[in-house]
Amino acid sequence: MAYVIQAFIIRASRSPVVPSVLKPVRMPQRYILLPLTETARGALAIPSLPLTDEPGQPLPTALADLAAALSVDGFAAYIEAELFGGVGSQASAVWRGGRMVQPVTRSADAINLALSALGVQKAGDEDEFSTLGLGRFRFTDEWGASGRA
Secondary structure (H helix, E strand, C coil): CEEEEEEEEEECCCCCCCCCCCCCEEEHHHEEEEECCHHHHHHHCCCCCCCCCCCCCCCCHHHHHHHHHHCCCCEEEEEEEEEECCEEEEEEEEEECCEEEEEEEECCCHHHHHHHHHCCCCCCCCCHHHHCCCCCCCEHHHHHHHCCC
């Protein structure tokens, strides 16, 4: 079974300037997912899964610039994961006030680390990933088509 996600997560209480090609999806705990769909990546010149497909590569400039803009008045987390049959990788980074505050992390819990830095509160025995419902869809473009959590 495959799972692929590439997105930003921000707090819903904030109102950064979000490019119109990014379609916000409301998540639990007042968070918003901004999925980097194929259309959005093309319009914003952001490559597909740059941190997990080519480990060791630097963060693409277009992605870092967008993250800085999204975090101008708060936090923004960039997350990506690519798994197939339980094998794969994930990566994340976190910005605050336009500056990276948690560098690129590539690990089995990279997404949970970023969500924790944003302030996501675990619900019971669920981790941050499950608490936000990030497993609801298997592919980024499905999030983009959903329009809601």
